[in-house]
Amino acid sequence: MAGILAVVIIGGALITLLNTEPPADNWRAEVQQQVEGDREALAEDPEAVFLQERLTLNNYRLDNDIAPINDATQWGFVDFVSILTMFVTLFTVIAATSSVAGEFTNGTIKLLLIRPVKRWMILLSKLIVSLFYAAGLLLLLFVTAYLAGGLFFGFQSPQLTTLYIDNGQVVEQSMAASIWAGYGLAMVNLVMMTIFAFMIAAIFRNSSIAIGLTIFLMFAGTNVVVFLSQYDWAKYILFANTDLRMYFGTGEPLIDGMTLGFSIVILAIYFAVFAFLTFFVFSKRDVAA
Amino acid sequence: MNENPIVKIEGLTKTLGRKNVVDDITVDIYGGEVFGFLGPNGAGKTTTIRMMLGLMKASKGDVQINGFSVKKQFVQAMEHVGGIVENPEMYGYMSGYQNLVHYARMNGITTKGRIDQVLDVVGMRESSGQKVRRYSLGMRQRLGLAQALLHKPKLLILDEPTNGLDPAGIREMRRHLRYLAEEEGMAVFVSSHLLSEMELMCDRIGIIQTGKLIDVQNVHDFVGGIEEKTLHLTVDPIREAQKILKVHFPKQTMITKGKTIQLQTAPDKVPELITELAGAGINIYEASLNGGTLEDKFLKVTGGEGVV
Numbered sequence: 301m302a303g304i305l306a307v308v309i310i311g312g313a314l315i316t317l318l319n320t321e322p323p324a325d326n327w328r329a330e331v332q333q334q335v336e337g338d339r340e341a342l343a344e345d346p347e348a349v350f351l352q353e354r355l356t357l358n359n360y361r362l363d364n365d366i367a368p369i370n371d372a373t374q375w376g377f378v379d380f381v382s383i384l385t386m387f388v389t390l391f392t393v394i395a396a397t398s399s400v401a402g403e404f405t406n407g408t409i410k411l412l413l414i415r416p417v418k419r420w421m422i423l424l425s426k427l428i429v430s431l432f433y434a435a436g437l438l439l440l441l442f443v444t445a446y447l448a449g450g451l452f453f454g455f456q457s458p459q460l461t462t463l464y465i466d467n468g469q470v471v472e473q474s475m476a477a478s479i480w481a482g483y484g485l486a487m488v489n490l491v492m493m494t495i496f497a498f499m500i501a502a503i504f505r506n507s508s509i510a511i512g513l514t515i516f517l518m519f520a521g522t523n524v525v526v527f528l529s530q531y532d533w534a535k536y537i538l539f540a541n542t543d544l545r546m547y548f549g550t551g552e553p554l555i556d557g558m559t560l561g562f563s564i565v566i567l568a569i570y571f572a573v574f575a576f577l578t579f580f581v582f583s584k585r586d587v588a589a
Numbered sequence: 590m591n592e593n594p595i596v597k598i599e600g601l602t603k604t605l606g607r608k609n610v611v612d613d614i615t616v617d618i619y620g621g622e623v624f625g626f627l628g629p630n631g632a633g634k635t636t637t638i639r640m641m642l643g644l645m646k647a648s649k650g651d652v653q654i655n656g657f658s659v660k661k662q663f664v665q666a667m668e669h670v671g672g673i674v675e676n677p678e679m680y681g682y683m684s685g686y687q688n689l690v691h692y693a694r695m696n697g698i699t700t701k702g703r704i705d706q707v708l709d710v711v712g713m714r715e716s717s718g719q720k721v722r723r724y725s726l727g728m729r730q731r732l733g734l735a736q737a738l739l740h741k742p743k744l745l746i747l748d749e750p751t752n753g754l755d756p757a758g759i760r761e762m763r764r765h766l767r768y769l770a771e772e773e774g775m776a777v778f779v780s781s782h783l784l785s786e787m788e789l790m791c792d793r794i795g796i797i798q799t800g801k802l803i804d805v806q807n808v809h810d811f812v813g814g815i816e817e818k819t820l821h822l823t824v825d826p827i828r829e830a831q832k833i834l835k836v837h838f839p840k841q842t843m844i845t846k847g848k849t850i851q852l853q854t855a856p857d858k859v860p861e862l863i864t865e866l867a868g869a870g871i872n873i874y875e876a877s878l879n880g881g882t883l884e885d886k887f888l889k890v891t892g893g894e895g896v897v
């Protein structure tokens with residue numbers, strides 16, 4: 301798993317290197333050029349929001365002397381790679397599921413549960429290990445991206461500023477905050493998906509069914525929620541709340557009126573219910589495997 | 590045999606669906622004995638063992654191991670029992686040794702060298718470095734036994750331990766179990782559907798059919814006893830022998846086949862008969878008693894089909 305992740309990152313770095321123009325020595329000239337182009341385009345189509353925003357941002361850059369961050373720079377790359385946390389989730393779900401359901405499928409559960417240890421302790425230790433595994437993979441993702449970015453694009457100080465537009469206003473954000481949102485908040489999603497995977501595994505007790513079902517629900521859930529976001533009640537669905545990045549930086553809450561506090565409460569409730577079900581089912585059900 | 594039972598099974602019942610798969614089983618098992626749990630396929634042996642090990646919850650009744658209730662004091666009860674349920678599945682991606690390290694930790698074993706000790710007992714020292722995935726069934730059974738012995742339990746539970754073993758392996762398993770009961774004073778609980786095998790390794794045998802414990806017998810009652818069994822005698826000359834036997838069993842019609850005479854008698858009388866025949870100068874080539882009460886019962890249970 302770790303190997304696959306490293307290969308994907310380094311491959312990503314190479315592709316980025318080949319496809320992105322390296323940061324220009326004179327970024328002002330480039331930005332200026334883009335500003336002029338955008339102005340002409342806007343003259344023809346004044347409604348183009350994307351162009352308007354880019355124009356606003358670029359003017360802000362020129363006025364405040366803030367260079368754009370190119371993907372083909374170390375921190376630009378690290379930020380870009382944070383979309384790979386998706387793989388971390390995938391690997392964690394697989395590992396978590398097989399650590400529970402696999403014991404039933406392989407029959408090893410019998411020799412495991414006849415030890416002088418309470419069942420809930422065995423399950424808790426598996427949960428803790430899975431979370432450490434998730435955190436480890438996340439750290440590995442970050443470190444590999446940092447090193448690959450540094451080696452391919454040159455090491456860079458992290459004291460950079462990114463810009464985004466919020467309600468028509470330009471907002472400055474430090475690179476560190478953006479990276480934190482990309483990687484740190486992924487851990488929240490990882491914790492939720494791990495307990496979700498545990499629950500499915502404890503109920504179905506079959507690795508392939510449990511892995512398939514968890515991954516299916518995870519992807520289907522994320523998409524269905526977008527589809528349902530026109531309804532207000534959709535905000536109570538787990539998957540509407542797992543991506544907390546919507547409350548930070550350029551993110552937009554999925555449904556108007558959702559707040560960070562709301563999502564945290566919803567996530568806590570789901571976690572408690574999932575954890576209760578998982579531990580209850582695992583401790584009480586007969587082992588006939 | 591010790592005085593106090595190590596295992597007390599009291600009214601143990603498991604209801605699955607509408608059926609009592611295990612039905613009100615009560616029996617005590619003592620230290621120093623090998624107890625055989627004999628029954629045809631589907632009789633409920635494995636289900637009983639699962640309840641004894643806490644893998645399944647008893648619908649009614651309970652099992653006490655060394656005084657601890659499996660239902661209420663699971664952890665303490667499990668400290669005194671080691672076992673295998675059906676096949677000894679372990680982690681294939683780890684070596685035999687690593688598997689034992691894992692189980693030793695879970696049993697709170699800190700004494701160094703205990704793992705090597707049990708590996709020596711089952712003769713697996715050499716192959717313990719190999720991945721379990723590559724083990725043969727016989728090697729897995731041995732490692733399974735090693736795992737069950739790690740924490741020096743008072744009770745050893747084995748579900749069809751000779752499954753998949755060759756004749757030499759079966760003999761060795763038998764020797765192990767006899768040794769553990771006789772020398773280490775363990776209570777050994779073994780299930781099987783083969784009477785012949787059980788007779789050789791057990792002190793007592795309980796017969797289970799459709800969940801009910803029908804009968805518990807001492808194996809040594811087979812020798813001696815007053816219940817009638819069938820005696821086969823291969824003798825020469827056969828007429829002289831028949832005359833002598835007629836005196837003892839005036840009312841019986843003896844069945845004669847070639848040089849073999851078949852008759853019903855109490856085992857107690859057999860030595861006397863043989864002495865007399867020998868005294869009369871009759872050559873005895875073979876004398877065998879069978880159709881013991883246990884076998885009769887077991888045959889009835891299994892419908893006399895080939896499982897015995």
Ligand SMILES: Nc1ncnc2c1ncn2[C@@H]1O[C@H](COP(=O)(O)OP(=O)(O)OP(=O)(O)O)[C@@H](O)[C@H]1O
Pocket residue numbers: 605606607608610628629630631632633634635636637782
């Ligand atoms: N969910 C269930 N509902 C009803 N009956 C069941 C269920 N699961 C198992 N059984 C029945 O329980 C009985 C006991 O099975 P068990 O595995 O204990 O038998 P066994 O004596 O170990 O047999 P074997 O010699 O084949 O290993 C079987 O007859 C089986 O049909």
Ligand SMILES: [Mg+2]
Pocket residue numbers: 634635636675748
């Ligand atoms: Mg069985």
